[in-house]
Every structure is written in structure tokens, then in C-alpha cells.
Amino acid sequence: MLHGIPLNNYLYGPSLQIPIKQLRNAHGEYKYRWNYLSKAISIDYFLTTYILLFFIGKDHEVPRALEVNEIQEIAQDFVKAAKRAIEAGFDGVELHGANGLLIDQFLNTSSNKRTDIYGEPIENRTRFAREVVDAVSAAIGEERTAIRLSPWSSANGMQDQTPYATWGYLTEQLQTTHPKLAYLHFVEPRDDMIPKSDAEERLQLSLDPFRSIWKGPFISAGGYTTDPKLAKQVADQTGNLIAFGRTYIANPDLVQRLKNQWPLTKYNRDLFYTSGPEGYIDYKTYTADAKYVRA
Numbered sequence: 001m002l003h004g005i006p007l008n009n010y011l012y013g014p015s016l017q018i019p020i021k022q023l024r025n026a027h028g029e030y031k032y033r034w035n036y037l038s039k040a041i042s043i044d045y046f047l048t049t050y051i052l053l054f055f056i057g058k059d060h061e062v063p064r065a066l067e068v069n070e071i072q073e074i075a076q077d078f079v080k081a082a083k084r085a086i087e088a089g090f091d092g093v094e095l096h097g098a099n100g101l102l103i104d105q106f107l108n109t110s111s112n113k114r115t116d117i118y119g120e121p122i123e124n125r126t127r128f129a130r131e132v133v134d135a136v137s138a139a140i141g142e143e144r145t146a147i148r149l150s151p152w153s154s155a156n157g158m159q160d161q162t163p164y165a166t167w168g169y170l171t172e173q174l175q176t177t178h179p180k181l182a183y184l185h186f187v188e189p190r191d192d193m194i195p196k197s198d199a200e201e202r203l204q205l206s207l208d209p210f211r212s213i214w215k216g217p218f219i220s221a222g223g224y225t226t227d228p229k230l231a232k233q234v235a236d237q238t239g240n241l242i243a244f245g246r247t248y249i250a251n252p253d254l255v256q257r258l259k260n261q262w263p264l265t266k267y268n269r270d271l272f273y274t275s276g277p278e279g280y281i282d283y284k285t286y287t288a289d290a291k292y293v294r295a
Contacts, residue, residue, distance in 0.1 A: 065114065068116060068117065071118060072131070075128070075131050075132050078095065078132050078136055079135045079136055079139045081093075082136045082139055082144075082145070083139055083140060086140050086144065091144065092140070092144035092146060092182050093140065093146070094148055094182075094185060095132060095133065095136065095145070095146065095147040095148065097129050097147045097148055097149050098148045098149050098150035098153060098185075099150050099153050099155040099158075099187070100153065100157065103132060103147075104150065104158060105156075106118060106125055106126075106127075106128040106129065107125055107129060107149075107166060107167075107170070108125075108158045108159060108166075109125070109159070109160050109162075110158055111158060122169045123169070125166065126166065126169060129147070130170070130173055133145065133147060133177075133178060133181070134177070137178055137181070142179075142181050142182075143180050143181075143182055145178070145181055146181055146182040146183045146184065146185060147181070147185065148185040148186075148187070149170070149184065149185065149186050150187035151163035151164070151186070151187075151189070152187075152189040152205060153187055164209055167186075167210060168209055168210065168213065171184065171213045171214050172213055174214070175213055175214055175215060175216075179216060181216060182216075182217065183216060183217035183218065183219050183241070184210070184216070184217075184219070185221065185243065186207050186210055186219070186220055186221075187220075187221050188207060188220055188221065188222035188223050189205035189206070189222075190205075190222060190223040207220055211238060217241060218240045219240065219242070219243050220238075220240050220241075220242060221244070221245065224242055224243075224244055224247070225244060225246045225247040225267075226247075228258055228264070231244070231258075232258075246269075249267050249280075250264070250265045250267035250283050251265050251283065251286075252283055252284075252285055253285040256285075262286045263286075265283055265284070265286075
């Protein structure tokens with residue numbers, strides 16, 4: 001426990017994306033080809049600064065679609081990680097089933113092109129997510145297990161043709177088979193990072209159908225970083241817990257700042273996903289005396 005708050009470990013599972021080979025087109029522009037492990041289909045992305053820093057010049061084995069027995073082995077890898085988290089003193093684990101990572105890749109129609117028991121109909125595309133939850137819950141207990149989901153995330157090329165039906169079915173199954181899960185953590189369809197051209201359309205979408213299905217604790221995230229008033233409004237209206245990401249990175253005393261309506265420190269995106277203490281443990285706590293900020 002951290003200040004009376006349960007401390008959960010975030011389980012990503014095996015790496016989703018594998019950069020295959022650096023490619024250069026006729027215009028001299030570098031591109032990378034990414035393959036997805038659930039079906040090994042390719043989507044090209046223009047080379048970004050992130051790739052330049054971490055992947056340039058490295059060739060990788062061409063991935064292939066996972067065999068069914070390998071998928072089941074990966075579910076057990078989640079179990080091993082969950083057990084180690086509990087042994088290390090964490091109160092529970094949150095399975096990362098969102099944002100284009102492995103579980104999410106099986107859920108989305110854009111990435112899951114399998115034709116076996118893990119592909120095509122919703123019952124099959126949600127199978128891996130349900131199996132991982134089954135296995136981890138059996139190993140450490142439902143009350144110590146949670147999962148994060150993102151029905152509308154376009155991260156890493158994700159898109160689903162029927163998000164309400166897909167995640168609605170998954171939520172129904174979790175409610176039936178694992179009603180005592182620690183919580184479900186959903187990403188809101190809105191986000192202050194989405195293209196402005198999509199913002200109006202996103203505002204018409206809602207997590208409410210999933211909220212109405214799930215009877216246990218429900219966490220929502222997305223779009224609250226720059227709008228704490230919206231976070232309070234949603235919490236008051238739904239009774240949900242609210243998750244902050246980028247804001248919490250830059251404000252180690254975020255809870256106190258929100259309670260007292262103190263100004264928030266702006267995060268530095270350039271320092272995300274970098275090594276070293278800068279942008280990680282060097283943000284200051286708030287004090288009313290602007291000349292002095294506690295470290």
C-alpha cells in the first residue's frame with residue numbers, strides 16, 4: 001500500500017511490435033515495416049524520431065502468426081509475471097489490454113486477421129483477453145487482478161469495426177465470470193492528443209454502455225490531464241475512479257494539488273520514455289511560496 005492506496009503492477013505482456021527492416025523508398029524517405037504478432041500483417045510507418053533513437057540500422061527476424069499453443073504459453077507468461085509482482089510486494093496487477101499492445105491486438109479487427117479460434121467473430125477475438133484474465137485470476141485471485149481496455153484507441157494502427165459490440169461482449173463476459181476483479185480500466189474516446197479533425201466525432205462516443213454492464217469498480221482515463229474540472233465532473237456524475245497519467249508524472253503531489261486547487265506543473269513530453277532521473281524524479285512538489293519549491 002502507498003499512503004493507503006493499493007499499489008498495482010502494470011503487466012504489458014510480450015512485445016507487440018517488431019520493426020522488421022529499415023526501408024528506403026524512391027524519394028529517399030526512410031520507412032519501417034511493422035508486423036503484428038497476432039497475425040503478422042504489415043503496416044508501414046514513416047520513420048520517426050523515436051525509431052531513429054532506438055531502432056535505426058537494426059534488422060529483425062520476420063515475425064509470423066503465433067501458433068495456438070504459443071498463444072497459450074504467452075498467457076502463462078502473464079501468470080508468471082503476476083506471481084512475481086505479488087511476491088515483490090505489489091497489491092495486485094493491471095493487465096495492459098489497451099493501446100495496441102498484445103491483448104488489444106487480438107481484440108481489434110484491423111490487426112486480428114486470424115481464421116482459427118482466436119480470430120474473426122467477437123467471441124474468438126476476445127478469447128485471448130479472457131484466457132489471460134482467467135489464468136491470472138486463478139493464480140493470484142480476482143480481487144488482485146484488473147485490466148485496461150481502449151475501445152477507440154488508434155495507437156499502433158488499431159481500429160475495430162464494432163467497438164461497442166466487441167468491448168461490450170468482453171465486459172459482459174468479465175462481469176459473468178470474474179465479477180470480483182479489482183476494477184476495469186477504460187480509456188475514454190476523447191483525449192487532448194487526438195487530431196482536432198476527429199475531436200467532434202469522438203465527443204459523440206461514450207463509455208456509458210460499458211459502465212452499465214460492469215458492476216464493480218470502474219476507472220476511466222483520457223482527456224483529464226489538461227482538464228481537472230472535467231475529471232471531477234465525470235467522477236461526480238458516474239461514481240467512477242479517474243486515472244491521470246501525464247499530469248501525475250509532472251506532479252508527484254497531484255492528489256493534494258487537486259484537493260486544494262493548486263496550479264499544476266506542465267509535463268515535458270520530450271523526456272517521456274527516456275532513461276535517467278530527468279523528467280522522472282526531478283519534478284517538484286507545490287508550495288504557496290513561489291520562491292521555494294520542495295524537492
